[in-house]
Amino acid sequence: MTLVFNNLRKQYGANVAINDVSTDFAPGLIYGVIGPNGAGKSTLINMTAGSYTVSAGSISLDGRRLDGMKKHQIANSGIARTYQNIRLFDQMTVLENLEVCAYPAEVRNVWREVLWPPYGRARAAARRESAMEILRFFGLEGHADAEAGSLPYGRQRMLEIARALAMNPRVLLLDEPAAGLNHHETAELTAKLAELRSPERIMLVVEHDMDLVMTLCDRIVVMHHGKLLFQGTPAEVQASSDVQLAYLGTDNDIDDIRAAAQDRRAQLGIRARRRS
Ligand SMILES: Nc1ncnc2c1ncn2[C@@H]1O[C@H](COP(=O)(O)OP(=O)(O)OP(=O)(O)O)[C@@H](O)[C@H]1O
Numbered sequence: 001m002t003l004v005f006n007n008l009r010k011q012y013g014a015n016v017a018i019n020d021v022s023t024d025f026a027p028g029l030i031y032g033v034i035g036p037n038g039a040g041k042s043t044l045i046n047m048t049a050g051s052y053t054v055s056a057g058s059i060s061l062d063g064r065r066l067d068g069m070k071k072h073q074i075a076n077s078g079i080a081r082t083y084q085n086i087r088l089f090d091q092m093t094v095l096e097n098l099e100v101c102a103y104p105a106e107v108r109n110v111w112r113e114v115l116w117p118p119y120g121r122a123r124a125a126a127r128r129e130s131a132m133e134i135l136r137f138f139g140l141e142g143h144a145d146a147e148a149g150s151l152p153y154g155r156q157r158m159l160e161i162a163r164a165l166a167m168n169p170r171v172l173l174l175d176e177p178a179a180g181l182n183h184h185e186t187a188e189l190t191a192k193l194a195e196l197r198s199p200e201r202i203m204l205v206v207e208h209d210m211d212l213v214m215t216l217c218d219r220i221v222v223m224h225h226g227k228l229l230f231q232g233t234p235a236e237v238q239a240s241s242d243v244q245l246a247y248l249g250t251d252n253d254i255d256d257i258r259a260a261a262q263d264r265r266a267q268l269g270i271r272a273r274r275r276s
């Protein structure tokens with residue numbers, strides 16, 4: 001299974017957000033997508049998940065074109081995502097947030113659930129148990145009956161990922177999962193994400209936190225002004241002067257890139273606190 005971007009382009013009026021990007025992503029690996037603000041990282045995720053249309057080029061999974069499909073068809077193809085700004089069902093419980101996402105995969109069996117109540121009860125119990133298993137993995141089982149919107153910010157970030165996992169995706173797209181998290185929470189998240197690496201799964205993690213990216217990711221894609229600037233292992237990215245120039249405008253070392261990323265974290269922390 002491979003996810004392929006082929007001469008991908010996205011334009012908003014005259015603004016070219018993604019400019020002729022071609023690359024592919026293999027299962028079993030975690031890919032970091034990094035780059036300065038406005039580089040086009042979220043746009044890549046939004047196009048892959050079908051939230052935005054593609055202006056030119058194509059996106060395919062296992063040779064099957066995703067661009068042009070409806071958003072729910074893309075989700076049914078096994079692609080799940082989280083958002084840069086958290087989007088939970090705030091009024092639903094933590095458990096319900098997962099159950100509703102597990103449901104579409106079973107839609108074809110709905111008539112059986114309705115006509116054979118025992119079967120329906122068994123399926124509902126199975127859905128609940130697999131949702132609880134995911135909550136336990138994220139340490140959220142104690143919050144199962146709490147309203148999602150009442151959780152502390154860091155727990156909400158975890159819940160968003162848990163909810164995406166409830167769809168049992170083959171491709172997991174995470175847009176700044178560590179945004180607004182403190183150092184301890186980020187370390188916890190990094191460890192959890194590492195455990196999600198699986199031979200069947202492609203993971204793309206857009207992130208500004210360089211500690212997370214360098215620790216977690218097997219490959220890194222560097223975006224700059226809508227173009228794919230560089231692609232390689234963490235060590236190769238750290239050694240690339242092109243990447244340093246893109247981030248800092250100077251040829252400084254990785255410590256400066258870290259410092260720039262920390263500034264970004266501080267900004268996001270302020271935003272997160274304002275929201276809560
Ligand atoms: N819905 C939209 N309408 C118009 N322009 C957009 C839209 N979404 C993104 N853009 C533009 O596309 C470019 C890429 O934006 P994108 O959000 O993909 O960047 P990013 O790399 O995710 O940045 P950040 O790190 O700040 O999240 C930017 O110039 C942005 O202003």
Ligand SMILES: [Mg+2]
Binds near residue numbers: 041042043
């Ligand atoms: Mg973004």
